[in-house]
Amino acid sequence: AQTVTQSQPEMSVQEAETVTLSCTYDTSESDYYLFWYKQPPSRQMILVIRQEAYKQQNATENRFSVNFQKAAKSFSLKISDSQLGDAAMYFCAYRSAGGQGGKLIFGQGTELSVKP
């Protein structure tokens, strides 16, 4: 069974600085998707970024980028120019690529605080 591990329960960053959140996963599958979701205090789950395992190029969405290391089964999220609104719980998630309707498997989450 696939597992997702986030080893940093809490992280802190100064406003305008850069922070990297770590995620590792375990799978025997060769094709899958990885996601980062943001959960602000409202507890809404918001998709931040996605990565297809077959793509070597790291995904980027504005200030958010990932470092996907398939051999190491690592999928870290980099937030550049951190803003106060980035403060939230961040979850890494895995999904098998077979079919369209696969479940998401989440990590334990990393609570990010942003200091002004």
Next chain:
Amino acid sequence: EPEVTQTPSHQVTQMGQEVILRCVPISNHLYFYWYRQILGQKVEFLVSFYNNEISEKSEIFDDQFSVERPDGSNFTLKIRSTKLEDSAMYFCASSYPTNEQFFGPGTRLTVL
């Protein structure tokens, strides 16, 4: 922009009572999901639903739980006899045609 909606936002119930949580997925989506998040813990998959039947369910999704798509827009999660440990945030999500799952705002269920 289309979004997943859920009602109610907060439900308080007595142990042993039945509750129905409601979701309206994004209209052109075909896959529907329920997840739950006990306070302070990670989000856990409960069940996925496609073509009017369950496509996958987790160990959590026992006989006390059921899902239904009673019409073309709603997707419901029923808990037949609630327990204290069912207190959690319940998220509905939907997907297709892309692989992203879009989440609703959640229903906070409190069982007393």
